[in-house]
Amino acid sequence: MNWKRHLEVVLVTALFLLFLSGVGMAKVSGVCSDCHTMHNSQNGSVVASNGPYPVLLTGTCVSCHRDSTGNTTRKGTSHEIPVVWTATAPTDPASTDPSYTNMLAGGNFYWVAQTGGDAKGHNVEGIVAQDSTLGNSPPGYNSSYDPSTVGFNTTYRLTCAGSNGCHGDRDIDRSSYSDGWNASFAAIHGAHHGDDSTIDGSTVSKSYRFLNHVLGLEDADWQATVSSTDHNEYKGATYASRSSQSWTTVDTISELCAECHGDFHMSSGVTAGTGSPWLRHPTDAVIPNSGEYASYTTYSVLAPVARTTIPSSPSSTVTPGTDVVMCLSCHRAHGSPYNDILRWDYSTCNAGTPNSNCGCFVCHTQKD
Amino acid sequence: MRREGFLIVLLATCMVTLGGPSTAEARVTGVCSNCHTMHYSQNGGVLPAWGSTGPYQYLLTNTCVGCHSNPSGNTTIVNNTPIVLTSTEPTYPPDGSSSSALAAGNFYWVLHATSRNSDPDTSGHNCLAIPGMTADSHLSQAPGMPDSASGSSCARCHRRIESCTSCHTPAHHADDTGGGVVGASGGWYRFLNSSEHGTASTGVKGIEDSDWEQTVSSSDHNEYNGCNNPYGNDDNSISNDCAGCHYKFHGINYTDTDGTVLADNKSPWFLHPTHLALADTASGAEYHNYNNGNGYNPLAPLARDPDRLATMTTSTSTVYVAYGTADGDQVMCLSCHRAHGSPYPDMLRWDYNTCQAGTPNSNCGCFVCHTQKDN
Numbered sequence: 001m002n003w004k005r006h007l008e009v010v011l012v013t014a015l016f017l018l019f020l021s022g023v024g025m026a027k028v029s030g031v032c033s034d035c036h037t038m039h040n041s042q043n044g045s046v047v048a049s050n051g052p053y054p055v056l057l058t059g060t061c062v063s064c065h066r067d068s069t070g071n072t073t074r075k076g077t078s079h080e081i082p083v084v085w086t087a088t089a090p091t092d093p094a095s096t097d098p099s100y101t102n103m104l105a106g107g108n109f110y111w112v113a114q115t116g117g118d119a120k121g122h123n124v125e126g127i128v129a130q131d132s133t134l135g136n137s138p139p140g141y142n143s144s145y146d147p148s149t150v151g152f153n154t155t156y157r158l159t160c161a162g163s164n165g166c167h168g169d170r171d172i173d174r175s176s177y178s179d180g181w182n183a184s185f186a187a188i189h190g191a192h193h194g195d196d197s198t199i200d201g202s203t204v205s206k207s208y209r210f211l212n213h214v215l216g217l218e219d220a221d222w223q224a225t226v227s228s229t230d231h232n233e234y235k236g237a238t239y240a241s242r243s244s245q246s247w248t249t250v251d252t253i254s255e256l257c258a259e260c261h262g263d264f265h266m267s268s269g270v271t272a273g274t275g276s277p278w279l280r281h282p283t284d285a286v287i288p289n290s291g292e293y294a295s296y297t298t299y300s301v302l303a304p305v306a307r308t309t310i311p312s313s314p315s316s317t318v319t320p321g322t323d324v325v326m327c328l329s330c331h332r333a334h335g336s337p338y339n340d341i342l343r344w345d346y347s348t349c350n351a352g353t354p355n356s357n358c359g360c361f362v363c364h365t366q367k368d
Numbered sequence: 369m370r371r372e373g374f375l376i377v378l379l380a381t382c383m384v385t386l387g388g389p390s391t392a393e394a395r396v397t398g399v400c401s402n403c404h405t406m407h408y409s410q411n412g413g414v415l416p417a418w419g420s421t422g423p424y425q426y427l428l429t430n431t432c433v434g435c436h437s438n439p440s441g442n443t444t445i446v447n448n449t450p451i452v453l454t455s456t457e458p459t460y461p462p463d464g465s466s467s468s469a470l471a472a473g474n475f476y477w478v479l480h481a482t483s484r485n486s487d488p489d490t491s492g493h494n495c496l497a498i499p500g501m502t503a504d505s506h507l508s509q510a511p512g513m514p515d516s517a518s519g520s521s522c523a524r525c526h527r528r529i530e531s532c533t534s535c536h537t538p539a540h541h542a543d544d545t546g547g548g549v550v551g552a553s554g555g556w557y558r559f560l561n562s563s564e565h566g567t568a569s570t571g572v573k574g575i576e577d578s579d580w581e582q583t584v585s586s587s588d589h590n591e592y593n594g595c596n597n598p599y600g601n602d603d604n605s606i607s608n609d610c611a612g613c614h615y616k617f618h619g620i621n622y623t624d625t626d627g628t629v630l631a632d633n634k635s636p637w638f639l640h641p642t643h644l645a646l647a648d649t650a651s652g653a654e655y656h657n658y659n660n661g662n663g664y665n666p667l668a669p670l671a672r673d674p675d676r677l678a679t680m681t682t683s684t685s686t687v688y689v690a691y692g693t694a695d696g697d698q699v700m701c702l703s704c705h706r707a708h709g710s711p712y713p714d715m716l717r718w719d720y721n722t723c724q725a726g727t728p729n730s731n732c733g734c735f736v737c738h739t740q741k742d743n
Binding site for chain 2: 133134135137139140261263264273277278279280281330346347349350351352353360366367
């Protein structure tokens with residue numbers, strides 16, 4: 001190999017490594033065959049059962065974002081595919097992940113998929129059966145808080161994306177498609193290969209974790225390795241009250257949740273209230289710099305905070321009086337080992353008994 | 369102080385587990401979900417054990433009365449929660465049973481006429497937070513109300529009792545462990561501090577009996593804080609707390625029918641004293657033979673001098689009423705009354721009608737102090 005060819009290889013390799021390094025990007029990388037099949041045929045056999053799938057994919061969302069045999073949470077030739085549903089339980093998030101099995105930030109659908117696991121995650125169609133208690137109705141749904149032009153339709157199941165989902169364009173009407181996967185594909189179309197070097201919420205691709213319009217700082221490995229200095233940064237806000245949402249107002253992670261759980265978000269009237277004494281647990285409300293809350297000054301991955309201004313890199317500092325409590329301070333998005341999709345076991349939170357595994361006490365420092 | 373047509377909405381009792389030593393702890397323990405719900409939503413709806421009119425402030429599952437009531441009987445401590453409203457009549461006088469009335473009495477009698485009082489309004493405070501309660505039919509304001517409380521903004525406490533916070537400032541997570549006197553750091557004795565006028569220093573101090581005097585005896589009881597100034601104003605006494613609404617019945621001044629303020633600091637008294645140390649009375653006074661020398665009597669309890677209470681860590685049967693005793697025990701409002709409600713008119717601790725001068729009666733609390741009046 002001559003020196004010019006050698007230089008080309010070095011440059012390509014460097015560019016490839018740049019793709020994988022630094023602040024996390026959702027823009028996919030890796031070999032095309034990790035996700036696509038041109039003819040759904042290889043060596044005379046079908047590549048994707050029940051296929052072919054739109055966009056020449058090898059399967060549905062959970063074909064790529066799933067480990068159907070084990071607990072690998074980052075798969076693909078370069079471990080570039082985040083896995084949200086594993087066949088066996090992922091390992092606990094930690095500062096290292098040598099086996100690529102640590103649970104990611106959004107959690108894992110493993111637990112909700114187990115018998116009796118309804119309370120441990122979102123019952124997404126194609127992953128688990130409909131919630132036996134809730135049906136298709138999101139608790140606290142308030143149509144005034146749903147900026148989708150079509151709104152959540154309880155006739156249909158919860159999907160990954162679209163009007164009945166969380167990711168992608170929620171104006172994509174689920175009822176216009178034959179099944180939830182097709183609706184999800186349409187809602188997420190263009191996101192995976194989009195340039196998300198800047199997260200500004202202007203498109204699905206440029207939104208935090210493809211959550212349309214939501215801002216944030218994406219951890220490079222989806223928090224498979226996590227610590228007070230290595231984590232996502234979530235967008236939060238503070239405001240007096242809000243009784244509705246629109247696409248021009250949504251940019252926080254809690255507002256995303258509120259699109260389906262609006263009554264649980266900070267608002268006026270008989271929902272959450274607008275200040276202490278709260279009627280429901282506040283979200284998108286500043287953590288007071290007084291009393292027991294003033295002691296929360298180091299970022300906790302157990303009970304994280306949101307920022308009103310996203311930092312350029314993850315910060316281990318929590319600033320009471322500025323930083324904000326959010327839905328994800330207590331919950332995981334996809335699923336968790338605990339009921340109510342909590343980040344910890346609520347039944348171990350005993351007033352008057354210290355417990356470092358109880359996230360409530362991270363903020364409520366005087367209750368233990 | 370009463371109403372007919374008692375209606376109890378399906379209310380649950382908070383389940384609070386008290387751990388630790390026998391000295392009373394108001395500080396709650398146990399799982400958070402015993403009392404709180406983050407979103408007033410579970411399984412897509414409201415749990416039957418919760419109140420139905422939520423969401424409630426502080427993310428509670430119910431109102432004050434919702435937790436501190438027993439909708440299905442007269443047990444007065446349920447899951448370590450003191451019950452101030454039972455659906456059937458509690459046992460009175462207290463006998464230590466599971467249905468024994470607690471120290472402050474019970475709102476049951478304010479809602480129900482009984483053989484002991486046909487006019488429930490006179491049996492207790494008409495706290496309008498109690499389901500079925502209506503305003504007192506006899507009173508348009510607190511008897512002895514201070515003139516400064518005549519404004520319209522004062523009405524919700526001084527002309528009617530709209531909520532539990534008219535008297536209490538809840539502090540269920542305040543740390544009152546460690547035994548002894550409960551003060552500011554513990555949320556004050558029984559959370560007694562004015563919710564409107566209270567400051568960091570004006571709450572009530574005292575030693576909290578571990579079972580709210582469900583079991584009670586000469587040596588097992590609350591210890592109340594007396595007054596440390598002759599006017600009884602703005603101190604941490606139990607009587608000063610009562611005086612917040614019944615001001616003219618406290619202190620050493622009284623206002624006659626002409627509106628003239630007169631001194632009332634010595635015998636002959638115009639109004640029954642509520643801050644007087646029995647040891648300060650003249651030598652040979654009948655009060656020095658309090659309870660015929662048999663020690664503390666829960667029927668007519670005494671308050672401790674603040675300097676003495678500060679040295680105490682638990683209740684005692686000893687009384688300090690001998691003439692000239694420093695820091696002597698004091699008569700107080702609760703020497704004669706129950707705070708929430710009693711079976712008797714005027715919220716008295718005993719049946720006043722049975723107090724017959726010249727006729728001994730161990731059930732008449734008057735005679736516990738006035739030891740020569742039943743001879």
